[in-house]
Amino acid sequence: MVIYGVYIVSKSGGLIFNHDHNVPRIESERTFNYPLDIKLSYENKKIVVCFGQKDGINVGHVLTAVNGSLVTGRDLENGKDVFELLEQPESFPLSLKFSRARMTTNEKIFLASMFYPLFAIASQLSPEPRCSGIEILEADTFRLHCYQTLTGIKFIVVAEPTQNGIEILLKKIYELYADYALKNPFYSLEMPIRCELFETNLQTLLENVEKSGAGSV
């Protein structure tokens, strides 16, 4: 029973709320000798493993630190270029730390607004009239559940494929939204939700559902 995250997309398609609930952080550090036995490449301002998978370092993982010094973009803390460093045999042995790529807020906003037209296309593609749009999107590692309210707000929960009772959870989140976001006089509609009460109540709800199933809420 794992819920990975909750997203709320406004009527106009903007991400107004995001909560990463339970994303296991995978990190692995290893000491390497020259030459490096994995291939790294620079993509989307990150250094990622593109080939060569071993010891828990998988393709797609991101280089986060070299000898304990954090990597931002392709530079180290002292401003040196990581690729240059990796080409110099004298700098080895090196300890490299890899972790699973985490989405930045910008990427989340981007994905949320991508889901919006996808949802609309799905409802247009439908062979039957009056189709609801995407309600469940399933993959091997997760299942995305979407609930659109009559007013056009989408509540999205990403969970394990085996997690059931998400429909009830989505309705509960809608109730929390109606209570703690909308009744907050300082929250303006369509804007990102920054309400602590909403967040804490959501957290409690998600934990309850994970622990004892959706029937208990």
Place this chain on the structure above:
Amino acid sequence: MSRAGTKLDSKKVNSELFTLTYGALVAQLLKDYENVEDVNKQLERMGYNMGIRLIEDFLARTGSGRCYDFRDTAEKIQTGFKIFLGITPTIANWSAAGDEFSLCFEANPLTEFVELPDHCLNLKYCNILIGVLRGACEMVQMEIACWFVQDQLKNDNVNELRVKFIKRLEDAIPAGED
């Protein structure tokens, strides 16, 4: 009024507190604006802003679906009154075209201790309700107009709130709904 976590029964919120708070609001508006018409307008505007938020609470709580008929809407509005004000107005006086109806009710928690003084006979004391209805319906893509045709504060026998359907806001209907 929040339910989750606190397990507070929303019906148990004292209606007198609500009545008096609303009274204080109207009295303050009368002080702030010289003109009664401005107060009417302001009340409606406030109601509208409440309505566009309150609708989510209504939908989340009742789980009701979309209305495809104005009669459905009438019943849902009636439920709304029950949930939020604790009164059940009767639906009456349907127009022949089925696009206009009245909500009649005698007990009105908003006006429980109220008498209108002479200088504000034009005051639409309950105008906030009109705004709430308009705002709430607009969020579910329905444009309506409403007004009071009878008002107990003006010595009518009942309160009669007339609701008229204007149009569906087709552009605003979210994808996957129509």
